[in-house]
Amino acid sequence: MSSILYDAPGPVARRRERWGSIIGGLILLGIIALGVYYAHGRGVFGADRWDVLFDPPKGQTAADVWTSMIVHGLGATLRAALVAAPLSLVLGLVLAVWRTAGRWWVKAPAIMIIELFRGLPVLLMMFFGLLGFGWSAFTAVVFGLTVYNMAIIAEILRAGLASLPRGQAEAAYAVGLSKTQTLFTVLLPQAVRTMLPSLIAQLVVLLKDSSLGYIVGYAELLRSIQNNGQYFGNAYYIALFVVGAGIYLVVNISLSRLAMRLQRGPIKGAPAAPADDEAEAAPTTATPGVRP
Amino acid sequence: MDVLVDNLPSYWAGFLVTMRLTLYSGVISLALGLVLAALRVSPIRPLRGLAATYVELLRNTPLTLVFFFLILVAPQFGVIAPLGFWTAVICLSLYTAAFVAEAVRSGINSVGVGQAEASRAIGLTFGQSLGNVILPQALRSVVPPMINVFIALTKNTSVAAGFAVVELVGSGRRISQGNPGDAVIILIGVALFYLAITIPLGVIASTVERKVAFSR
Structure with a gap:
């Protein structure tokens, strides 16, 4: 070792x-x-600390408790993450492509957006949505998650593009592909593929950050634990917390493991297919940004 | 714009709390992270397992959950953490230490095995090869990710706003509740204070990174 x-x-x-x-x-x-x-x-x-999970007091059934935590709590967490993740992937791709523009005054806004949102806390962005723009808690959470993660994903994709050998672009130009074609058919698919582990790791961060919704009043997993704890009594916090923390750990660790596996083995054939689809589906939204 | 100038004292107070949170948690998590990294490369297997478990758990746990644990769950064990500044420091330190340990470990692993073998071959002792050969090289590749860890820590201190610590975001929230019409401008003020910390640190990190890349 x-x-x-x-x-x-x-x-x-x-x-x-x-x-x-x-x-x-x-x-x-x-x-x-x-x-x-x-x-x-x-x-x-003692059983009186844990029975909330299988035989809760106050006339509730175990199904009620589990529904409130899994369906409503985890459901809300996943809903925010599942809306924010594709949005930040697409916007991150747009920013990354925008950043490859030739002239400095074309790419300057993209660089500014990336640097700005990279340097600000996600929670502050959520408060911007909630207090500044008066949005609902859900929209505010999605907004905060999206603007931060799109900046990070843009940086990841840029690093992926930078890691490709120059010969790839030169060969593409040599066979007569245009700049746009080169980017979308040659460079980006490879960049997405090499950066897949980092992208997945970033999705874990996104999922973790969705718990900040607890602070801005979005009824996600942590909030549902607290609600149950307040309803059934503080003594049950341990049991409820074990369930909540367990859910986070299971979801995040399995995603992290997936990222590590992708990092270790070279990706060929089937596992890489989703990445290709993503890179090819995106041009429809991303192309306008690339033309100077 | 008046609202920014009028509330400058509140901003400043919040900024100082954010800085203190960052500084104290930074120092504690650095110490704790170094210990964890040392445990992770130690030859004693249980200690290695302990450190690896800690890092794996904390890295996959949201910071909010750590706060939640210390403030709502720990009292059930009889550990009553006073709500406020020092609890926030403890949570931030415990959380950040995992990332520090990971940065240090990958830095040590980035030094070529041949370097250590060569230093042992010419007869350096363990301490000499660690202090003169491995750590100076590891340090170069550790510093940029470490700065990024501390940038993340600076931003993470904002989570304390949800747990009764009035730092930058907390004071921003308080000011904007007093002046509901100007919430956007008030929050932009908060953002400027954060950028004043994070952007210079980011520039330093990328400069160091470039220097290291040249010398390789």
């Missing part, structure tokens, strides 16, 4: 490492056991 720092261990070092691992593991286990013992002493594991 850490061969950069150490030589491959010999028998003595291996034995020492094994003992270190055992002792370190025991200390770690001891700390965890102490924590569990302490939590147990406070009744954290």
